Amino acid sequence: MTLPTRKLGELEVGAQGLGCMGMSQSYGPADRDESIATLNAALDAGVTLLDTADVYGLGHNEQLVGEVVRARRSEVVLATKFGFKRILDKSDQGVRGDAAYVKQACEASLKRLGVDHIDLYYAHRIDPAVPVEETVGAMGELVKAGKVRYIGLSEAGAESLRRAAAVHPISALQSEWSLWTRDIEGEILDTCRQLGIGIVPFSPLGRGFLTGRVTQDFTEGDSRRNLPRFMGENYDRNYTIVEALKALADKLGVTPGQLALAWVQSQGSDVVPIPGTKRRTYLGENIAAATIELAADDLAKISSVAGEVAGERYSTEALKLVNG
Structure with missing residues (x-):
């Protein structure tokens, strides 16, 4: 299929990107061959935006993604990130944004x-x-040196976005946004639109929870076993969201995950979600959601099923860096 395109500021990309983090960390063992196959399959299907970061797998993910990108450079809008100091010392959970470190x-x-x-x-x-x-x-x-084409911020608050945009055009804000994480709605989203900043939602499927396929039987190395929303009674309370989503999805002839992803995709022409997957099995399902058209009453019904989510999305310490 051919994906339609959207713009993040002046940067044109496919309407849906691919989050690559899970190929190197957080969701169980890595599978290099399947990851490479998934990256190539995404590009074949019309995905252009590949999203990685220096800290994913402590450098492993950039190396993995780079292997595919180098062979198909003209087809890829390559996004990566910097800032978490654990790339230098895995015991350091802080961030750095000083000028010297940006260049390094x-x-x-x-x-x-x-x-x-x-x-x-x-x-x-x-x-x-x-x-x-x-x-x-x-x-x-x-950017002036030709090493970067466009710049973005991740998990930034409205004030930071305004101050940043006064220094240099900001093309994109990457923040978590899904049916069960809606922090950016309101001032942050309004600020992005006032400034012409595109929105790149990560975890638009709630770290897989909204697909209905996630159980509490997590493998070793799966970070979700320590996230509040996936623990104990919170999991059971939140699963009622999935059940309601399943009922709506059945009526429309799609999967719960597709419905949740289509909801995010429908929030504006400046929205380019980056669902993550490390397997071709789910890649096609995600991409198909980019072309699902939802009526206004469908969107309202989908939005209403989320209700009250049990548990925070991160630990208390990690939340201190959210919407900064």
């Missing part, structure tokens, strides 16, 4: 990816100890 991190990513430029470069989180103007100013210097 970019050089390291280019080397791991094996390319001469990054299409979309994100600050993974806002460093609370560094003015966002310094971080974005340094990113702008990378």
Whole structure:
């Protein structure tokens, strides 16, 4: 199939991207061959935006994605991120956004990816100890040097977006957005649209929960076993959302995951979700959701089923860096 295109600021991409993190961490053992096959299948299907980060698998994911990108560079809008210090010391959970580090991190990513430029470069989180103007100013210097084409922020708040955009055009905000994570709706989303910033929702399927296929029988290395929404009674309470979604999906002849993804996809022409998968099995299902057209009453029904979500999406410590 041919995906329609959308714009993140001035950057044109396929209407749905591919989140690559799970190929290297957080969702159980890595499978290199299947990951490579999935990346190539995504490009064959018209996906152009591949999303990675230096910290995913502590460099492993950039190396993996780079292997595919180098062979098909003209077909790919390559996005990566910097900022989490555990890429330097895995025991350090902090972030860095100082100008010197921005340049250092970019050089390291280019080397791991094996390319001469990054299409979309994100600050993974806002460093609370560094003015966002310094971080974005340094990113702008990378654009001038030809090492980066466009810049973005991840999990940034409205004030940070406004201050950043005053220094350099911001093409995209990457934040979690799904039926059960709707923090950005309101001031953050309004600010993006006022400034012409595209929105790239990660985890649009609620880390797989909204597909109805996730049980609490997590394998070793699956980070969801430690996330509040997947634990104990929270899981049971949240599963009522999936049951309601299944009922609506059956009526429309689609899967619950497709319905949840189509809901995100329908939130505006400036929205480009990046559902993650490390298997071809689910890739086609996700991509098909990009062309599902939902009527206004369908969207309202889907939105209403989420109700009250039990549990935070991250630990208390991790939440301190959200919407910064």
